[in-house]
Amino acid sequence: xxxxxxxxxxxxxxxxxxxxxxxxxxxxxxxxxxxxxxxxxxxxxxxxxxxxxxxxxxxxxxxxxxxxxxxxxxxxxxxxxxxxxxxxxxxxxxxxxxxxxxxxxxxxxxxxxxxxxxxxxxxxxxxxxxxxxxxxxxxxxxxxxxxxxxxxxxxxxxxxxxxxxxxxxxxxxxxxxxxxxxxxxxxxxxxxxxxxxxxxxxxxxxxxxxxxxxxxxxxxxxxxxxxxxxxxxxxxxxxxxxxxxxxxxxxxxxxxxxxxxxxxxxxxxxxxxxxxxxxxxxxxxxxxxxxxxxxxxxxxxxxxxxxxxxxxxxxxxxxxxxxxxxxxxxxxxxxxxxxxxxxxxxxxxxxxxxxxxx
Amino acid sequence: xxxxxxxxxxxxxxxxxxxxxxxxxxxxxxxxxxxxxxxxxxxxxxxxxxxxxxxxxxxxxxxxxxxxxxxxxxxxxxxxxxxxxxxxxxxxxxxxxxxxxxxxxxxxxxxxxxxxxxxxxxxxxxxxxxxxxxxxxxxxxxxxxxxxxxxxxxxxxxxxxxxxxxxxxxxxxxxxxxxxxxxxxxxxxxxxxxxxxxxxxxxxxxxxxxxxxxxxxxxxxxxxxxxxxxxxxxxxxxxxxxxxxxxxxxxxxxxxxxxxxxxxxxxxxxxxxxxxxxxxxxxxxxxxxxxxxxxxxxxxxxxxxxxxxxxxxxxxxxx
Amino acid sequence: xxxxxxxxxxxxxxxxxxxxxxxxxxxxxxxxxxxxxxxxxxxxxxxxxxxxxxxxxxxxxxxxxxxxxxxxxxxxxxxxxxxxxxxxxxxxxxxxxxxxxxxxxxxxxxxxxxxxxxxxxxxxxxxxxxxxxxxxxxxxxxxxxxxxxxxxxxxxxxxxxxxxxxxxxxxxxxxxxxxxxxxxxxxxxxxxxxxxxxxxxxxxxxxxxxxxxxxxxxxxxxxxxxxxxxxxxxxxxxxxxxxxxxxxxxxxxxxxxxxxxxxxxxxxxxxxxxx
Numbered sequence: 001x002x003x004x005x006x007x008x009x010x011x012x013x014x015x016x017x018x019x020x021x022x023x024x025x026x027x028x029x030x031x032x033x034x035x036x037x038x039x040x041x042x043x044x045x046x047x048x049x050x051x052x053x054x055x056x057x058x059x060x061x062x063x064x065x066x067x068x069x070x071x072x073x074x075x076x077x078x079x080x081x082x083x084x085x086x087x088x089x090x091x092x093x094x095x096x097x098x099x100x101x102x103x104x105x106x107x108x109x110x111x112x113x114x115x116x117x118x119x120x121x122x123x124x125x126x127x128x129x130x131x132x133x134x135x136x137x138x139x140x141x142x143x144x145x146x147x148x149x150x151x152x153x154x155x156x157x158x159x160x161x162x163x164x165x166x167x168x169x170x171x172x173x174x175x176x177x178x179x180x181x182x183x184x185x186x187x188x189x190x191x192x193x194x195x196x197x198x199x200x201x202x203x204x205x206x207x208x209x210x211x212x213x214x215x216x217x218x219x220x221x222x223x224x225x226x227x228x229x230x231x232x233x234x235x236x237x238x239x240x241x242x243x244x245x246x247x248x249x250x251x252x253x254x255x256x257x258x259x260x261x262x263x264x265x266x267x268x269x270x271x272x273x274x275x276x277x278x279x280x281x282x283x284x285x286x287x288x289x290x291x292x293x294x295x296x297x298x299x300x301x302x303x304x305x306x307x308x309x310x311x312x313x314x315x316x317x318x319x320x321x322x323x324x325x326x327x328x329x330x331x332x333x334x335x336x337x338x339x340x341x342x343x344x345x346x347x348x349x350x351x352x353x354x355x356x357x358x
Numbered sequence: 359x360x361x362x363x364x365x366x367x368x369x370x371x372x373x374x375x376x377x378x379x380x381x382x383x384x385x386x387x388x389x390x391x392x393x394x395x396x397x398x399x400x401x402x403x404x405x406x407x408x409x410x411x412x413x414x415x416x417x418x419x420x421x422x423x424x425x426x427x428x429x430x431x432x433x434x435x436x437x438x439x440x441x442x443x444x445x446x447x448x449x450x451x452x453x454x455x456x457x458x459x460x461x462x463x464x465x466x467x468x469x470x471x472x473x474x475x476x477x478x479x480x481x482x483x484x485x486x487x488x489x490x491x492x493x494x495x496x497x498x499x500x501x502x503x504x505x506x507x508x509x510x511x512x513x514x515x516x517x518x519x520x521x522x523x524x525x526x527x528x529x530x531x532x533x534x535x536x537x538x539x540x541x542x543x544x545x546x547x548x549x550x551x552x553x554x555x556x557x558x559x560x561x562x563x564x565x566x567x568x569x570x571x572x573x574x575x576x577x578x579x580x581x582x583x584x585x586x587x588x589x590x591x592x593x594x595x596x597x598x599x600x601x602x603x604x605x606x607x608x609x610x611x612x613x614x615x616x617x618x619x620x621x622x623x624x625x626x627x628x629x630x631x632x633x634x635x636x637x638x639x640x641x642x643x644x645x646x647x648x649x650x651x652x653x654x655x656x657x658x659x660x661x662x663x664x665x666x667x668x669x670x671x672x673x674x675x676x677x
Numbered sequence: 678x679x680x681x682x683x684x685x686x687x688x689x690x691x692x693x694x695x696x697x698x699x700x701x702x703x704x705x706x707x708x709x710x711x712x713x714x715x716x717x718x719x720x721x722x723x724x725x726x727x728x729x730x731x732x733x734x735x736x737x738x739x740x741x742x743x744x745x746x747x748x749x750x751x752x753x754x755x756x757x758x759x760x761x762x763x764x765x766x767x768x769x770x771x772x773x774x775x776x777x778x779x780x781x782x783x784x785x786x787x788x789x790x791x792x793x794x795x796x797x798x799x800x801x802x803x804x805x806x807x808x809x810x811x812x813x814x815x816x817x818x819x820x821x822x823x824x825x826x827x828x829x830x831x832x833x834x835x836x837x838x839x840x841x842x843x844x845x846x847x848x849x850x851x852x853x854x855x856x857x858x859x860x861x862x863x864x865x866x867x868x869x870x871x872x873x874x875x876x877x878x879x880x881x882x883x884x885x886x887x888x889x890x891x892x893x894x895x896x897x898x899x900x901x902x903x904x905x906x907x908x909x910x911x912x913x914x915x916x917x918x919x920x921x922x923x924x925x926x927x928x929x930x931x932x933x934x935x936x937x938x939x940x941x942x943x944x945x946x947x948x949x950x951x952x
Contacts, residue, residue: 050569051568052565052568052569071568071571072568072569072571073568073569073570073571077569078569079565079566079569081562081565081566082562083560083562085560085562085563085565085566086566087563087566087567087581088585089584089585098567098570098580099569099570099571099572102570102571102572102576103571146566146570150570378775381775381856381857382771382775382777384767384857385767385768385770385771385860386767386768386771386772386783388764388767388768389764389765389767389768389787389827389831390768390783390787392764392820392823392824392827393787393790393824393827393828395805395820395824396795396802396805396820396821396823396824396825397790397795397798397824397825397827397828398786398789398790399798399801399805400795400798400799400800400801400802400805401793401795401797401798401801402798403798403800403801403804404797404798404799404800404801407800407801460694463690464691464694467687467690467691468691470687473687475688477940479691479692479695480943481935481939481940481943482695482698482699483694483695483698484939484943485698485699485702485932485935486698486699486701486702488881488931488932488935489702489885489927489928489931490884490885490886490887490903490927490931491885491887492885492887492903492906492907492927493903493906493924493927493928496910496920496924497701497702497704497705497924498701500705500917500920500921501701501704505717506716506717506720506917507717507720508704508720508721511720511721542697542698545698546943550943599792599794603794603796603797605796605887605888606885606886606887606888609887609891610887610907626796629797629799633799633800634892643800643804646800647800647801650797650798650799650800651797653797654793654797657792657793657794657797658793661792
């Protein structure tokens with residue numbers, strides 16, 4: 001296994017810039033997830049690491065080797081594709097052994113590696129089957145098996161769970177997490193699903209429009225998002241955003257006047273009166289009733305009940321309805337007037353440019 | 359025709375059986391009539407005719423398989439027949455060995471990602487296929503003609519001038535030359551068909567092969583080629599049917615006698631000559647029908663083999 | 678890093694073959710505008726002011742009825758396409774839409790014609806045409822070519838019609854519209870793309886065909902352009918100017934058509950083969 005270091009990477013397709021100033025270190029043995037909306041460049045970044053795309057500027061190092069000009073096979077990487085990309089005309093054994101055969105690996109060694117991978121992934125009974133005779137989940141395991149037998153320095157996963165149904169996705173997610181621990185592999189994993197990112201990653205890299213918005217441990221991104229994009233992307237349902245303005249500024253702190261005229265007091269400085277800000281608070285941190293530094297009055301539009309948990313959509317004076325998590329026993333009927341509260345520690349403040357304040 | 363949903367077609371409620379039948383007649387009648395009259399009936403009539411002898415006065419008498427026996431074994435008839443059949447096989451072989459591999463190679467090159475001028479190449483290479491076989495035949499006759507000297511000059515450029523010969527006029531080389539002319543004209547067809555099949559292969563598969571360490575050439579032979587075998591099978595049977603039905607080129611360049619000395623005679627020209635007559639040979643419709651029937655059987659066998667053996671064996675992969 | 682085959686090599690091969698493909702045609706075309714001396718003296722040179730000559734064309738247009746042949750080819754081809762499309766669409770519609778006893782069988786019956794070459798029945802076709810007094814007529818050609826084109830046309834149109842949502846027809850029926858109206862007013866306009874494809878791959882083989890014009894209408898001023906050129910060249914085999922001009926006369930219209938419609942033409946011809 002090896003560390004992957006990306007320095008100042010830029011990539012353009014013709015005149016279109018798709019990756020900008022990417023600086024990223026992926027520690028040896030860590031599980032790094034590249035996450036972001038469609039078109040953010042995460043797959044392109046993965047492909048440049050793989051060697052399937054050229055770079056327009058910058059450097060990629062795997063281990064201690066600069067790999068910019070090396071072919072994918074020479075970089076000692078292995079890739080699991082979203083569509084699995086299994087060779088339809090070969091059976092499972094053939095699919096896994098294919099690359100090794102061409103590398104000149106002796107048959108005994110091929111057998112050993114394929115057998116080992118099959119054992120880990122529970123594919124032994126399927127070795128003679130063709131891809132079309134396999135279910136989606138089985139095909140995916142074969143695709144992973146094909147990657148394992150290469151004994152690569154880095155594993156690259158390109159949205160591997162997107163084509164699976166919901167239940168299978170959860171199971172396979174756990175399998176992949178276990179695989180990571182067992183192989184102690186360096187994994188770079190691309191997904192658009194932030195749940196996968198949160199549960200699997202040692203480090204999450206949130207990307208948007210070709211740039212890295214924030215990279216860090218999952219809970220760091222959850223509790224301290226660096227900007228509104230990350231704040232709104234991580235966490236489901238998304239964070240609530242309320243427009244506001246800086247009111248009085250004193251030495252100790254400042255107040256923020258929200259659109260519905262309530263005020264919240266913050267400590268800290270670096271702001272000026274009249275600045276436009278946005279206050280963010282997650283649905284799970286809002287309580288119905290109770291006390292808190294943040295108080296929002298409103299009326300319930302609708303409550304979506306998922307069982308023990310539910311989400312109340314509350315119209316306040318501040319524009320879009322606020323979503324608050326409600327637990328089973330609590331009441332919540334449409335039309336009901338409520339007060340939503342949250343502690344200061346659970347609020348986030350973002351400036352006009354969307355960057356975090358404090 | 360249309361497969362699929364459980365209920366095929368629909369019943370139109372509220373119309374009487376008579377008017378329903380009339381409507382079907384209206385829609386199907388003309389097509390079925392013309393097709394039957396000018397396609398199926400003549401074919402059957404030809405096969406039937408092949409079992410008769412028309413005699414000199416046009417007197418018909420049933421002779422069963424005599425015509426075929428004559429055609430296959432009587433030296434007067436069988437020599438030209440077997441000559442034409444073997445020539446046709448050679449014609450077909452050259453197409454399979456030259457036209458199709460070149461078509462595949464061109465398709466492989468055309469399907470490379472991010473190739474500039476791709477459409478231009480495709481359009482230009484396909485151009486000869488558009489033109490009439492007759493035209494093509496004449497063009498090459500001129501180019502290969504020793505009188506014009508273009509071919510000799512061209513070979514001279516490479517220092518191979520001594521190789522030049524009036525290939526079209528020589529017995530040994532006439533058929534091969536004509537086959538190559540035909541190949542030259544029709545390479546576009548397998549090229550486009552296989553190109554389309556190659557495009558259907560998902561890029562992911564090529565990427566996976568690259569990650570597995572295969573270069574482009576190996577990717578083509580070990581990944582792409584197995585997946586386009588069904589199309590290659592299709593191309594082969596189309597070549598087969600087309601070749602054993604061919605006529606225009608030989609006739610245009612060599613006339614119905616398919617010279618020199620019948621060296622370029624194939625089934626099509628034999629058929630024409632037998633049935634129509636030419637110069638010293640009187641036309642014999644019954645024998646001509648026999649030739650046609652044999653051609654039909656040969657083509658039928660080829661198609662059967664394709665449908666029941668090749669299509670079954672070759673796996674069609676859908677993506 | 679992926680490029681095992683350098684782009685240069687690829688273009689070299691493709692370029693070389695493209696040259697091989699078009700050069701003979703170009704050669705004929707520009708030599709047809711040269712004087713006899715220039716044709717033999719400097720065959721590869723383009724026609725210049727001294728070598729330019731239209732003598733070949735003059736002969737072609739004087740001694741053969743080229744405009745007439747064109748007219749014949751065009752009328753035969755266009756009429757055949759029209760009839761094929763009309764009755765082919767009608768048959769395809771009935772086969773796809775209506776359930777009746779011999780539906781499947783009829784479909785297979787019509788499909789036979791796709792694989793079996795119609796030429797094999799020529800002996801009987803000629804007799805039939807003679808019996809109907811249609812020798813040396815364009816009508817004979819039209820009928821034969823229609824029969825030849827119908828199977829594939831019906832097959833392709835059927836597939837296309839099958840994709841038209843059922844709801845359209847059911848709604849029309851609910852409105853009390855007659856089946857005939859449904860076909861002519863609703864279905865026919867909807868299958869225009871498929872008809873264009875069918876027109877294309879029907880057109881080329883008919884235009885270029887030598888066999889049936891040779892058999893059925895070799896004289897009487899009803900020759901098609903392909904046959905006409907073949908006869909003309911047969912006559913003037915030693916007159917290179919005339920031969921080159923004749924070939925060019927046959928080529929140029931097709932090339933123009935091809936230049937305008939190459940994508941559709943290629944797609945049409947090959948989709949026909951694939952089906």
